[in-house]
Amino acid sequence: MAGMTEPSAGAPPVLPPTDDLDEVERRLASTSLLEAMTTQRAVRRVLPDPVDERIVRRLVEVALEAPTGSNGQNWEFVVVTEQATKEALGRQYARAWKVYGGLGRRMRTDEQTRRILRSVEWQVEHFTEIPVLVVCCLRGGANLPFLPVPSIAASSHYGSVYPSVQNLLLAARAVGLGGSLITLPLWSATVARRLLGLPFTVEPCCVVPLGWAKGRYGPKARKPVDEVLHRGRYGETLT
Amino acid sequence: MAGMTEPSAGAPPVLPPTDDLDEVERRLASTSLLEAMTTQRAVRRVLPDPVDERIVRRLVEVALEAPTGSNGQNWEFVVVTEQATKEALGRQYARAWKVYGGLGRRMRTDEQTRRILRSVEWQVEHFTEIPVLVVCCLRGGANLPFLPVPSIAASSHYGSVYPSVQNLLLAARAVGLGGSLITLPLWSATVARRLLGLPFTVEPCCVVPLGWAKGRYGPKARKPVDEVLHRGRYGETLT
Numbered sequence: 001m002a003g004m005t006e007p008s009a010g011a012p013p014v015l016p017p018t019d020d021l022d023e024v025e026r027r028l029a030s031t032s033l034l035e036a037m038t039t040q041r042a043v044r045r046v047l048p049d050p051v052d053e054r055i056v057r058r059l060v061e062v063a064l065e066a067p068t069g070s071n072g073q074n075w076e077f078v079v080v081t082e083q084a085t086k087e088a089l090g091r092q093y094a095r096a097w098k099v100y101g102g103l104g105r106r107m108r109t110d111e112q113t114r115r116i117l118r119s120v121e122w123q124v125e126h127f128t129e130i131p132v133l134v135v136c137c138l139r140g141g142a143n144l145p146f147l148p149v150p151s152i153a154a155s156s157h158y159g160s161v162y163p164s165v166q167n168l169l170l171a172a173r174a175v176g177l178g179g180s181l182i183t184l185p186l187w188s189a190t191v192a193r194r195l196l197g198l199p200f201t202v203e204p205c206c207v208v209p210l211g212w213a214k215g216r217y218g219p220k221a222r223k224p225v226d227e228v229l230h231r232g233r234y235g236e237t238l239t
Numbered sequence: 240m241a242g243m244t245e246p247s248a249g250a251p252p253v254l255p256p257t258d259d260l261d262e263v264e265r266r267l268a269s270t271s272l273l274e275a276m277t278t279q280r281a282v283r284r285v286l287p288d289p290v291d292e293r294i295v296r297r298l299v300e301v302a303l304e305a306p307t308g309s310n311g312q313n314w315e316f317v318v319v320t321e322q323a324t325k326e327a328l329g330r331q332y333a334r335a336w337k338v339y340g341g342l343g344r345r346m347r348t349d350e351q352t353r354r355i356l357r358s359v360e361w362q363v364e365h366f367t368e369i370p371v372l373v374v375c376c377l378r379g380g381a382n383l384p385f386l387p388v389p390s391i392a393a394s395s396h397y398g399s400v401y402p403s404v405q406n407l408l409l410a411a412r413a414v415g416l417g418g419s420l421i422t423l424p425l426w427s428a429t430v431a432r433r434l435l436g437l438p439f440t441v442e443p444c445c446v447v448p449l450g451w452a453k454g455r456y457g458p459k460a461r462k463p464v465d466e467v468l469h470r471g472r473y474g475e476t477l478t
Contacts, residue, residue, distance in 0.1 A: 033271065034301070037406055077468050156422045165398070165402065174272050228299075
């Protein structure tokens with residue numbers, strides 16, 4: 001893509017699956033922050049092998065280290081491994097992808113985007129084979145008394161779940177689990193609520209599918225920082 | 240706070256200010272992911288000493304390693320160091336805090352919350368002394384053609400900026416800069432847009448104030464993971 005830095009070689013090796021919690025802890029402790037961030041990418045192709053529930057619990061535990069507005073900690077995480085629920089969410093994903101994927105194919109045609117589209121297609125087609133789905137939710141809505149006035153209410157609201165989602169993804173990267181951040185399986189909040197037994201006060205925000213990585217983590221294409229960095233006022237570039 | 244794990248001792252030492260980019264890189268590379276995540280907390284009390292612009296640029300660069308919906312990379316970051324802009328945003332912050340801070344003082348009275356409230360009060364009162372404000376923005380709105388249907392549009396939208404904000408905060412932690420995530424200075428998007436010269440298509444989402452940490456990073460109070468982790472369906476706990 002024009003203006004992007006191309007991903008270079010040097011992707012870290014794929015870590016083998018494990019159910020040894022000590023090994024998981026070692027992987028978490030031995031990955032540097034910089035390495036985790038720079039090699040994080042959406043890894044959608046994963047092995048069907050089960051992922052130990054205690055590992056998922058540990059990843060959610062470190063996700064909870066993230067900030068929330070007014071330290072409200074109004075997050076909820078539903079871990080889905082049941083075939084029936086995965087099938088139902090997968091049907092939602094496939095229906096939504098039919099609309100938005102088609103749109104994407106028509107709108108963007110560079111190789112980088114085609115690669116992403118193929119990887120999403122894999123995920124849609126193999127959704128029920130993905131061992132774990134973590135559905136990240138928020139209790140309360142944009143009308144909670146502790147949340148600010150409308151113009152920034154929505155931003156403050158979602159700002160209380162996505163930092164934890166990013167922790168979850170970074171920790172998955174460190175442990176060797178493939179992860180990605182998707183919302184299309186939730187395009188009908190009503191269906192998602194029914195499937196997951198969520199009360200009306202709990203909003204499903206996104207899904208993080210997890211499985212042992214088949215695809216590689218590694219560098220990815222990004223715009224140069226100076227294209228999106230402004231000094232003092234929008235349009236005035238830094239340095 | 241009931242049900243919270245209390246912050247234990249063992250906070251990492253406060254790192255001294257630096258304008259040596261090699262030292263910044265060493266700090267980024269030598270911090271483990273786990274350490275950065277577990278010791279991240281809102282550090283609002285910062286020194287008035289300037290922060291080298293190149294360090295801020297580097298932090299934004301690693302923020303860009305985060306995922307965005309459809310890899311849209313529709314983020315924009317405005318770095319504010321000018322006194323007049325800080326004063327104007329600070330006035331917005333103080334006005335909004337008068338309403339919401341008062342609310343908070345009446346609603347929650349445990350020691351943990353009082354500590355947070357005092358720290359926010361410090362930030363409101365010393366806002367113009369904070370050397371750098373990074374205003375994190377999104378181009379386009381929830382009505383972009385590539386974004387999904389209404390029910391998850393807002394979540395997908397903000398899901399394209401807050402993972403990068405979390406990267407920015409984790410990197411600030413590693414480097415020794417105090418950072419926090421706030422939205423109240425933006426409670427009037429109109430005022431914020433005018434101050435920052437943002438076009439109508441660019442939405443200011445949150446502010447990350449940065450300065451050399453006076454307060455400490457370290458452990459913080461969090462609910463136990465099993466309180467927010469559900470297995471298969473909401474309410475069914477894991478393990």
